[in-house]
Amino acid sequence: MKVAKDKVVAIDYTLTVQGDVVDTTAGGEPLEYLHGHGNIITGLENALAGLSKGDSINVQVEPEDGYGEYDEDGTEVHPRSEFPQEVEVGSMFVGETEDGDEVMLTVVEVDDENVTVDRNHPLAGEVLSFDVTVRDVRDASPEELDHGHVHGPDGHHH
Numbered sequence: 744m745k746v747a748k749d750k751v752v753a754i755d756y757t758l759t760v761q762g763d764v765v766d767t768t769a770g771g772e773p774l775e776y777l778h779g780h781g782n783i784i785t786g787l788e789n790a791l792a793g794l795s796k797g798d799s800i801n802v803q804v805e806p807e808d809g810y811g812e813y814d815e816d817g818t819e820v821h822p823r824s825e826f827p828q829e830v831e832v833g834s835m836f837v838g839e840t841e842d843g844d845e846v847m848l849t850v851v852e853v854d855d856e857n858v859t860v861d862r863n864h865p866l867a868g869e870v871l872s873f874d875v876t877v878r879d880v881r882d883a884s885p886e887e888l889d890h891g892h893v894h895g896p897d898g899h900h901h
C-alpha cells in the first residue's frame with residue numbers, strides 16, 4: 744500500500760533547522776496523520792506521496808511550503824497593561840488574526856510602557872530538513888475520513 748489521499752500514515756521523523764534538531768519522534772511513538780487533509784506541513788505531505796512502508800527520505804521544505812516567509816511587518820506593540828505582570832522576552836500568547844484564526848504571538852521586547860510581540864511562527868523563513876521513515880500505511884476508517892484526522896487505537900480522542 745502506498746501513501747495517498749485518505750490513507751493513514753505513521754512516520755518517524757526528525758526535523759532539523761540550520762543543523763539543530765527542532766523536533767523528533769525518536770524515543771517515542773511515530774506520528775500518525777491522515778494524508779491529503781492538510782494535517783501536516785504541505786511540503787512534507789507532498790514529498791511522502793507514493794512512498795511505501797519502510798521507505799526513508801530526506802526532504803528539504805522551503806518556507807513557502809513550511810511555516811511561511813518571515814513577515815518583517817509581523818510585529819505589534821501593545822500596552823504593557825494588557826499582559827500579565829511576569830511577561831518576558833520569549834513568552835508566548837495566543838492571539839487572533841483578522842479572520843479569527845488563532846495565532847501564536849512571541850514576545851520579542853518588553854519595556855516599562857509596552858510589549859512588542861511577533862506574530863510570525865518561530866520557524867517562519869526557515870528551510871526545514873526532515874528525515875522521515877514510513878512505518879505504516881493503512882486505510883482510514885469512515886469516521887476518520889468524516890472528521891479529517893486520525894483517531895488513535897483507543898478510538899476517539901476529542
Ligand code: ZN
Nearest residue numbers: 890892894901
Ligand atoms: Zn475525530
